[in-house]
Amino acid sequence: MRIIRTKNYEEMSHAAANLISAQVLLKPNSVLGLATGSSPVGAYKQLIEWYEQGVLDFSQVRTVNLDEYVGLNKEHDQSYAYFMRDNLFDHVNIDPAKTNIPDGMNADGAAECARYDQVIADLGGVDLQLLGLGVNGHIGFNEPDDHFSCGTQQIELTESTRDANKRFFSSIDEVPTHARTMGVRDILQAKRVVMVASGKNKAEAVKAAFFGPITPHMPASILQYHPDFTLVADEDALSLL
Ligand code: F6R
Numbered sequence: 001m002r003i004i005r006t007k008n009y010e011e012m013s014h015a016a017a018n019l020i021s022a023q024v025l026l027k028p029n030s031v032l033g034l035a036t037g038s039s040p041v042g043a044y045k046q047l048i049e050w051y052e053q054g055v056l057d058f059s060q061v062r063t064v065n066l067d068e069y070v071g072l073n074k075e076h077d078q079s080y081a082y083f084m085r086d087n088l089f090d091h092v093n094i095d096p097a098k099t100n101i102p103d104g105m106n107a108d109g110a111a112e113c114a115r116y117d118q119v120i121a122d123l124g125g126v127d128l129q130l131l132g133l134g135v136n137g138h139i140g141f142n143e144p145d146d147h148f149s150c151g152t153q154q155i156e157l158t159e160s161t162r163d164a165n166k167r168f169f170s171s172i173d174e175v176p177t178h179a180r181t182m183g184v185r186d187i188l189q190a191k192r193v194v195m196v197a198s199g200k201n202k203a204e205a206v207k208a209a210f211f212g213p214i215t216p217h218m219p220a221s222i223l224q225y226h227p228d229f230t231l232v233a234d235e236d237a238l239s240l241l
């Protein structure tokens with residue numbers, strides 16, 4: 001495990017964008033595993049800037065997103081499909097046909113999860129997986145549990161996650177109760193994993209996940225086992241170490 005310590009969110013975003021950019025430069029048809037939420041937005045902005053400057057070309061890049069809420073269609077402004085278009089895809093030359101996100105509207109949850117695992121398998125796995133960190137230690141929407149999950153699964157969001165995400169909705173009642181997420185095994189199988197963590201509210205989780213025991217009650221802790229895991233975190237997120 002490597003830790004890149006940065007002063008603040010901007011530096012964290014720049015460092016993470018550098019790692020993603022290097023991946024795309026070295027392998028133009030990379031499979032990028034992408035995350036939503038506040039943490040990666042700055043990195044996406046930086047990638048867009050480099051694309052506009054002609055430094056980066058996304059034309060061959062393929063993507064698989066970590067997760068999607070159940071019950072939100074692609075046009076809903078809080079769906080992760082919308083988020084990705086808004087924060088990255090609509091601003092670079094990525095081919096929409098090469099982007100993948102679990103379908104939150106497929107009424108058959110099990111079939112959708114199986115389909116998504118097949119999508120990942122058909123792509124040959126993920127070259128670089130970008131992650132954020134939940135305040136409860138979740139990765140993707142793999143919430144604390146008694147065991148680590150395997151493939152894509154439909155999960156019930158914990159109250160703490162719904163509470164953390166209610167800032168994006170007009171009230172907590174509108175936050176979906178379920179999501180579909182790549183499993184922990186899927187994440188661990190990525191060749192390289194990069195996590196971005198910023199802010200004091202992530203400090204407890206950073207300390208427990210990367211300086212505590214490996215346990216499914218702190219899902220991110222399993223990344224201690226990953227052979228190529230880089231945590232890019234700012235001083236606030238590292239403040240309890
Ligand atoms: C998002 C995801 C989540 C977030 C995590 C942190 O696709 O899978 O695990 O990365 O909840 O969210 P933020 O970055 O908003 O603090």
